[in-house]
Amino acid sequence: MKAQRRPLLALYALGSGVAVTALAIVTFVVLRQQERHARAVAEALHQEDVRTALWRMETRVGSLLAMTTGVAAQAPPAPGNFAANWIAPAMNSIQQAETPSEGRQQALIEAADLAFVGCNMPVPQANVPTPAWTNPDQQALGNRGAERSADEYMRRDNSNLSQQVALQGASTERAPQLFVGPLATCWDSSGGELALDFARRIEGPGGASHASYRIEWDELSGLLLAEIADLFPSARLEPIEESGAAKDDRAQRLAALPARLVVPPPLPATDLPRDHVWALGGAWA
Known part of the structure; x- marks a missing residue:
């Protein structure tokens, strides 16, 4: 009798092993898929917060730079002259400053x-790298955040340019044409503390003049970080020396x-639906 039951026991053990192995594979695939989905959701929410933070800071800076365009x-300045100014961001004011050295002015x-x-x-147009995800839903979710970040950078850049450039009057004797050019940026640490200089060319019928607007970086960065303290309490602003937006960091740059x-990097989402846990638990039971 025992000899007759051995093949049945072996067959039962083999079937049980196959079932357990298949269930383990399914469990591994489901859990890994859920982990990837959690990372994708967290990344999308993180990029949304970053875009919100950048828009807040751009709006604050834009109001300061718009004042320079109005002034x-x-x-x-008279044609051929150079007017030096400095910006007090906390007071939203522009005041006359000392003329920089000849080399700095040039x-x-x-x-x-x-x-x-x-x-x-x-x-x-810079290319934004595509996340190396294989699941179509996750790839669409990740790409949506990356594409929106790149698009928002271009929108902010165009908005800033429109606020910086001004064209007044027609080319007549009563209303001579005046073209206020865009602002160029130059870092300066010669005074011991980092400062940012904005410079522009102003073209009129009598010739060109130039103006600069200096702002202390510690004061400006502190003011901007206070705007996003509720989103990123530990955020910081890092000066960039090179010009132009790199291919892989437009989503974090100010225009x-x-x-x-x-x-800080995003944490995996923890409030996603957990129905798969109950389904897997029932299958194992």
């Missing part, structure tokens, strides 16, 4: 002239300033 349009003029010439040139927003 330059209403009271431009560097600002060259940067302003370069921005003036290139203000009507098309901005090259109005050569600076990058640095925030």
Whole structure:
């Protein structure tokens, strides 16, 4: 009798082993898929918070830079002159500053002239890397955040340019044409503390003039980070020396300033539906 039951027991053990192995594989695949989905959701929410933070800071900076455009349009320097100013961001005011050194002044003029010439040139489109996910739903979710971040950068950049450039009057004797060019940015640490200089060229019928607007980086960065303290309490702003938006960091860059927003990485989402846990538990039971 025992000899007859041995094949049945072996067959039962083999079937049980196959079933347990298949269930283990299904469990592993489901849990891994859920983990990937949680990462994708967390990344999408994280990018949404980053975009919100960047828009807040861009709005704050934009109001300061719009003041410089208004001042330059209403009271431009005389042709051939250079007007130095400094910005007090906390008071939203612009005041006259000491004229920079001859070398610094020449560097600002060259940067302003370069921005003036290139203000009507098309901005090259940078490619945003595609996340290496295989699931179509996750890939669509991840790409949506990356594509929106790249698109928002271009929108912020165009918005800043429209606020910086001004064209007044027609080319007549009563209302001479005045073209206020875009702002170029130059970092300066010669005074021991980091500062950011904005420079622009102002073109009128009598010739060109230039103006600069200096702002202390510690004061400006502290003001901007206070705008996003509820989203990223430990965020920081990192100055960028090179010009242009890199291919892989447009989602963190400010368009109005050569600076990058640095925030902690996202944590996996924890409030996703847990129906799969009950289903797997019932299958194992």
